[in-house]
Amino acid sequence: MNVLPVILWSDALVWLMALAALVLGLLSRRQPPLAAAWRRVGRSRPGMAAATVVAVFVVVGLLDSLHYRPALDTPAAGASAAPAYAIETLSVLDALAVPLRLRGEKTYSAPLATHAFAKETQEIRAADGSVQQVRDFPRLRFGGAHLLREEAPAEATDGDTANANAGVSRRTADPSATTDASPVSSAMAPSALPATSAMSEKAAALAAARQYDISRRVGVAVLSALIVWAGVVVWVVQLLARRESLAFAEVGRRLWRGETVFAWRAVLLTLAAIALVVAPMLALAGDYHVFGTDKVGQDVFYQVLKSVRTALVIGLVTTLTTLPLAIFFGLAAGYFRGWIDDLIQYLYTTLNSIPGVLLIAAAVLMMQVLIDTHPQWFATAAERADLRLLALCFILGLTSWTGLARLLRGEAMKLRELEFVQAAQSFGVSDLRIIARHILPNVMHIVVIALVMDFSSLVLAEAVLSYVGIGVDPTMISFGTMINNARLELAREPAVWWSLAAAFTFMVALVLAANLLADAVRDAFDARLVGSS
């Protein structure tokens, strides 16, 4: 396929960070204390289970960070003409999730539903050719559309089928046009009885078919997930057996009893749990809306997947902004003391004394005005949303470095009195070099701990800010915007709960996993705890 790769700023940063994490990982292999600490993380069972969950989220996020613009089909233009590219910026995840992305319904539908959530007035052509108006829940265009398909297309009105066949995105469809267009006509009444009985028969058949189809798919998915998982287990055991040159059965027994140094059992069990949850979802996602659809008919599962990247970018890019500031100011204040310390302390006490949300709101609003008055800066909407996301990250970062800086200042004050620093001073080593060589490596454990602990709080901060309306661009899907949109839906009767529930579940899963991982990392890196255990 002919595509134009697009590198958004946040993509570059996300991949840069993935690369940096890789390099850091390789570097810490050479540093025995750090390597030992990471090995302790590897031994922690909850930590490694959480890491597995986080890794799945990270893979989704990374797939969503490879952007491109597809080429438009321009049959008229010759080969010589420059290829035209769609205005829409897509990611690899979008390409993989085409069924989710393109199969929009008109409006709300419950998870795994075959019919819409609200009644509509439909025109049904009877056998004698007369047109009847019926008010009922319409079949969904895509959700469970393959069930009893032979009747469905014939029954549907021309307009609807045409609309569905075109498969144009949901934007072109006007949901309000067809729903509840007219009040129920009295002409319908005489023939209502036979029609409804026939319809209820059909509905029962459809429900049975749906039931059967879903359980068949779930069954197949669970089975294949288990088979794949078993394959992974065998592969891991073989790998371990080869590396430690032990018998296959022996390694298997150790792994089963959780006696391996690396917490393989926790990782594999988590993988099994993930596979058992994800495989049925994937199997159903092709023809159903697993988590239903939202107000404009967009699949909630797709929204959840897209939110993962936003959360990761917020969490990671913000930390990237925070770290240099916190490390530089914290270490400089603690090492140099005197007026430098005073200056930095005044800076962060001032920052800390302004309510954080107000500061962020002010900055975000200013930035929004800037973006709105300069539309020419952005080629696509995606670029604009991306820049807004990054700006949010920087604003969050600029306001949240103070905590870590204060921690590092205290630690640097302690370290500068240590004798190896004085030994370096007696060699006439320059101050910046002492900070880089003697102080920074000795506070890295604090930095690592702060990094993983802050991640989850930043993801939650985004949700709060988007809820308040000063978060990410409204066109950008994030947990915060999902929750914000779902707010009003809860007031409906019956409530539309799935949008909120899906956003909530996934966000909690991500944050909980990140927190558990943070705990394991802290336990492994904190020297005091290491000594006691």
Add this chain to the structure above:
Amino acid sequence: MSHEIDFAVQPRQTPPRGESVLSVRGLRTGFAAGRTTLTAVAGIDFTLHAGETFALLGESGCGKSVAALSLMRLLPPAGRILGGEVRFAGRDLLRLSEAEMRAVRGRGVSMIFQEPATSLNPVLRVGEQIIEALPGGMGRADARERALALLAAAGIADPARRIDAYPFQMSGGMKQRVMIAEALAGEPQVLIADEPTTALDVTIQAQILDLLARLQAERGMGILLITHDLGVVARAAQRVGVMYAGEIVEEAPRAMFFAAPRHPYTRKLFAALPDGVGRGHRLETIPGQVPPLSAMPAGCRFAPRCAHAETRCTLAAPAWREVAPGHRVRCHRVDEVALAASAVSAPLAAEMAASGTAQAAHVGSAASSQEFRIQEFTAQEAAVQVSAVQVSSIVPEGTEVGSALTAPSPLLEVRDLAVHFPIRQGWLRRAVGAVRAVDGVSLALERGRTLALVGESGCGKTSVGKAVLQLIASTAGEVKLDGRILTGLSRSALRPLRRRMQMVFQDPFASLNPRLSVGEIIAEGMQALGLGRAEASPAAAVAALLAQVGLDPAAAGRYPHEFSGGQRQRIAIARALAVQPELIVCDEPTSALDVSVQAQILNLLGSLQADLGLAYLLITHNFAVVEHLAHEVAVMYLGRIVERGTVGEVLHSPRHPYTQALLAAVPRIGSADEAPPPALSGEMPSPANPPAGCHFHPRCPRAGAECRTAYPAPVAVSATHTVYCVLNAR
């Protein structure tokens, strides 16, 4: 519960003297490490009698503190008591429930710890902490009365005022007294004192040991004294048990112990003491180190390091042998060892060969357990290497060193050096006073000589060392290195001079950056000062330096945490040597090390001085080290030098009352049977507010009226011996 009532209600009966109050049989304690348990205390037996002090003597890591904590059942979470019996008041403490045990702690057995600064809660008044430790059912007024009595008993002057003080308002010695008062609150029959004086100065140590002896005499307590210091044992204990690698290897009454130690390990410990051995003599050392818990040798645990070891020592653990009444030893070859000692110089070659094979056996066992150990060169080997390699290649100006010795101008000259730290108050941070850490110190040090700076903690001796190296700014006075004034020089101007003077620090665990490899640590100075060593690449230079300090050159790729304290101190010395300095400031270079390791480091420092012509400014509080290493001594008190002279003059005929008191406070092994002299009373005043006149007069037993009015002028006793005391003027 009945026991608890017993303890609370029964009037305290002093058990008759000589009756056993605590008897330990086969106590075994270990630490859970993963799925295995490492045994730290491997079956120790001892009995403690009422009114008696039993000392558990041993080097760090031999399990003596773990044994004490096991008795109290206060082990850290990973600790496990694996077996044995601790009989106290007719019951086995190891079988009591936790609730019953709580009634025993404090009231039956109580404990004082090494570090008084951390064993008191900083946010509670000391009175509250003592009242907390009193048995329940006492009224407020009664409890306070009792606490006052306890503080008075612990030798706190003016207890009525001190009872409402916070720990930070007290000095270390006073805190330890409060801790003792707290331990006495429950009227215990047994007091466990875990290194009670290690963190204190000699004068305070003498006070605390006297206090413990007095309290013991009054109350008839049994004291279990845990220490690494033979001097403390000599001063305070009646019976001694020597621990090595989790076992007691020798047990004897004090007199017999000091007169005729029988176990090879004990004998080596005595030989390693720098006491009495004159300067220039090589101290005996114990090759190797205490084996790690994970790789305990089978058979006798000392065998891999023992000069007398033979095959049966490595096969079977020796049984107890009673060599004299009350004197027991665990050694297969007690008789041969005694014989070898009586024939004064046993054939050295055979001994060396034996230690060589033992060393090899030790390395082999370590390798099998996959535990990395740097094979430590014996000091003799290191010395051979140094003399063979270094004199010509590393110090090409070696010949000049000799001539410089006779040259009149000293290498280091300090004149009227003062270091004041301002005390700032108010929110404008105005200086309202100054801590006069160093207040007019003058010194001179020639090449190849050692000047020891002696004094109690807080007297400013470390500040002098750092001011000499320009690590802290001096307030007044000047420091001259080889005729060039260092004070007031800019950083860049100082830089070329930095390579001529270096420092070796006290704590080998804090002085090496844990994140850098040994090679990087040693090479740092050469890089920073832009020194390309003439002969070869930095790696080769590092290897040569490691060999010079007696370490395997392969150590360059390892990290500090893989080394023992003594090895780390060698690395620190190598780092200082890397820039080929002429002057090394040694700040308490051995105070964090065990006796046997201290001997290795002292030998190394001595041989380096002989070979490289280094000058040492030795900062220490340990007179034994001074006697062994120094040529001249300067005694500091409260920022000023009170007496200065050669080692012989100052140590053997001290003229200043402070020097005399300091020397008297040092526990001497030779004087074990004599009554210890009275300890110096009081503590050093704050250097922020020194007393008028002679700084020492408030503590001086011989102070007269003129001492209170003016600081005494120097009195020259001889050409080299000066003392600042009016008593000597007459």
